[in-house]
Each structure stands twice: as C-alpha cells, then as structure tokens.
Amino acid sequence: MKREYFSSFKQERRTGESRSGSCTALVDARFLIWLAQQNANGAVGESINRQGLIGLLSHAMAQAGLDVDLRRVYWYTDRADGMVLDDQIVRWVQSHDVDGGASMLRALGQDLTELAHQHACDHVLIATDDERFLSDIDAAQLCGVSVHLLADESARNMPQMMRSDPGWGRVLSQADRRVVVNAQFLAEMLQGKLPAGLSIAPTASVENLEEVRQIITEVITAWWQDEPEDLREDLRDALQVSRGVPQEVDRQLLLRMRQRLTRALSLNEKKLLREVLRSVVFGSASAGNPAATSSDFPVDIDG
Incomplete structure (x- = not known):
C-alpha cells in the first residue's frame, strides 16, 4: 500500500x-x-x-x-x-x-x-x-x-x-x-470607524502583494527542489484528490514564510501561498509531461 x-x-x-x-x-x-x-x-x-x-x-x-x-x-x-x-x-x-x-x-x-x-x-x-x-x-x-x-x-x-x-x-x-x-x-x-473590509494585521515589511507572491514562489520552489521524488509524488497525489493542502506541508511552508518575512501571513497571503504551491507542484510535474498543466487541477481557494 x-x-x-x-x-x-x-x-x-x-x-x-x-x-x-x-x-x-x-x-x-x-x-x-x-x-x-x-x-x-x-x-x-x-x-x-x-x-x-x-x-x-x-x-x-x-x-x-x-x-x-x-x-x-x-x-x-x-x-x-x-x-x-x-x-x-x-x-x-x-x-x-x-x-x-x-x-x-x-x-x-x-x-x-x-x-x-x-x-x-x-x-x-x-x-x-x-x-x-x-x-x-x-x-x-x-x-x-x-x-x-x-x-x-x-x-x-x-x-x-x-x-x-x-x-x-x-x-x-x-x-x-x-x-x-x-x-x-x-x-x-x-462602531464602524474602521474602513469596510479592512484586514487588520501586523505591519508588513513587504506590502505589495506581487512582491509577496515572488517571495512565496522563491520559498516554495527552494523547498520543492529539496524534497525527494517519492515525497513529491505523494504530495501530487494528495493535491489531486483534495482541494486542501496536507496539514504538515501547510504548517512547514507557513513557518518558512514567517521566518522569511518576520511576520505571519495574512489570510489572502495564505490563500496565495496555497495557489503558488499547486502551481509549483503541478508545473514541475508538467515539465516531464506536456499534456499535464496546472490548469488541469483545481485551485485551492477555500483556505
């Protein structure tokens, strides 16, 4: 098994x-x-x-x-x-x-x-x-x-x-x-004195979402390259059958991002991290299989 x-x-x-x-x-x-x-x-x-x-x-x-x-x-x-x-x-x-x-x-x-x-x-x-x-x-x-x-x-x-x-x-x-x-x-x-939809979070050292995306991509890519192939296959299988990210993977990547940014990710940034993870995982898989692309798989938008 x-x-x-x-x-x-x-x-x-x-x-x-x-x-x-x-x-x-x-x-x-x-x-x-x-x-x-x-x-x-x-x-x-x-x-x-x-x-x-x-x-x-x-x-x-x-x-x-x-x-x-x-x-x-x-x-x-x-x-x-x-x-x-x-x-x-x-x-x-x-x-x-x-x-x-x-x-x-x-x-x-x-x-x-x-x-x-x-x-x-x-x-x-x-x-x-x-x-x-x-x-x-x-x-x-x-x-x-x-x-x-x-x-x-x-x-x-x-x-x-x-x-x-x-x-x-x-x-x-x-x-x-x-x-x-x-x-x-x-x-x-x-009393409604804060702007509607305000995301209250610690002050970020990186405020531009595209800059955060770039850092997330760097962190996940480096982590993915260090993973042995059998664990890569396990993760690909897990992401194909579930919309969610395996908890231990999620925790490790969140911790790495906290260490890189010296703060916790916001809710939107966490969703972005999981989106980038899928892109890296399935993008890597498609490199050896042109028929497979990241769009073939569901994107985790529910957090």
Whole structure:
C-alpha cells in the first residue's frame, strides 16, 4: 500500500510557541460589546459593525502565538444588523434579559460540541464569559481541539483576575490560550470607524502583494527542489484528490514564510501561498509531461 504523505514527512522543529491550523470562532455579541466597553476611551453604544471582525480576531490570535487560518465566525445575537458577510454565520438567540443567556449557552455549546466531535477544525476561539461553558470547553479539549478564550488586558494578570472575578477567572484558566484584544480598537470596529473590509494585521515589511507572491514562489520552489521524488509524488497525489493542502506541508511552508518575512501571513497571503504551491507542484510535474498543466487541477481557494 502506498504510504500516506505525512507518514514520512519530516516535521519542522517546533521550538517556539507558535501554533498553526484551522480555526472557527464562536462569538457572543453581547459579551463582545461588554468587552469593548472595558477601558475604552469614550462611550461605546450597542450598535455593531462586523466588517472588520475576522481581521481583528486574526490579529489578536497572531499576537497570542496562534498562526491560524480563521475560516468562519459564528455570531450569536438577538439583534438584526442587516449585514450579510462572507465567512460569518448568524445564530439567533433570545435576549439575555429574557432567559439569562440560556439559549445562547445552548446554541454555542451545541456548535462547540459538534465541531469537536466532527474534528472540523484544530482551534476554536470563544468570546464569552459564561462560566457554564466550562464543561463544554473541557469536553472539546478532550476531543483534541485547542480552545482559546477572547479577553481584555486584565487577563494578563491571572492571579489578580482570580481574586477580582473568580468566575471569569475560572473560564479563562480553562483556555489553552487567552487571546487579548485591545478594547479601544474593538470599540472602534464595532462602531464602524474602521474602513469596510479592512484586514487588520501586523505591519508588513513587504506590502505589495506581487512582491509577496515572488517571495512565496522563491520559498516554495527552494523547498520543492529539496524534497525527494517519492515525497513529491505523494504530495501530487494528495493535491489531486483534495482541494486542501496536507496539514504538515501547510504548517512547514507557513513557518518558512514567517521566518522569511518576520511576520505571519495574512489570510489572502495564505490563500496565495496555497495557489503558488499547486502551481509549483503541478508545473514541475508538467515539465516531464506536456499534456499535464496546472490548469488541469483545481485551485485551492477555500483556505
């Protein structure tokens, strides 16, 4: 039997704290507004603008050492905002004033359980302070999912947190990582003060996408040339039967790009990396077979 690509793949050294993989975010809208009100300068109302949400959460996770692909946000709310946004799913729940958060607890808990049981992602980011989620978080972690909690700056001092708010402290202490978001920045995003579609990411040393494409191509080409032919064949087979890139390959290339650019790739740059990978892999294959071209194979556009 032909061995799987991963089985003989030499994994990259993991001496740092950075972790990668796919991620889904479960966000309690009421909690996010409360979080924005903490230490923010100026009044924060109840209006919500979600257009910069994925960028902001991705940035906060990167700051926590999580170089993840945030693929989808589930938004739990009792208020219609009229927005239909890519990669964001609205879950309608009753007002917290009506049922004390019971319907939100049920909806978010069910989604977390399903994600964990289906192994649908490597990481889940949760934005809520409800202590009743402790058992759901623990069960998801036992299924192998890394569960992270969104928090404000107070989470940087957990001993103080346990004294001042023990319930919230217990929830945060259960998390694999506490993802700290700047309250003022969050408040501005919720009020729509950031440009629509803004991708919030660390300042890049290379800002032109074509320059990034060139660097990605150089990195992938050098990596591909160093791979033995049997592993090349395994990867070609894997890419032909799946739209996704094998996880260990993805992780190694993301790490190499982080080292080259001294920053994590943005979501669009990650998609570009996977597009270039397919081009290099199948372009190399077509060199010995003129009938085969990269256009014969699907392009990974879903991340």
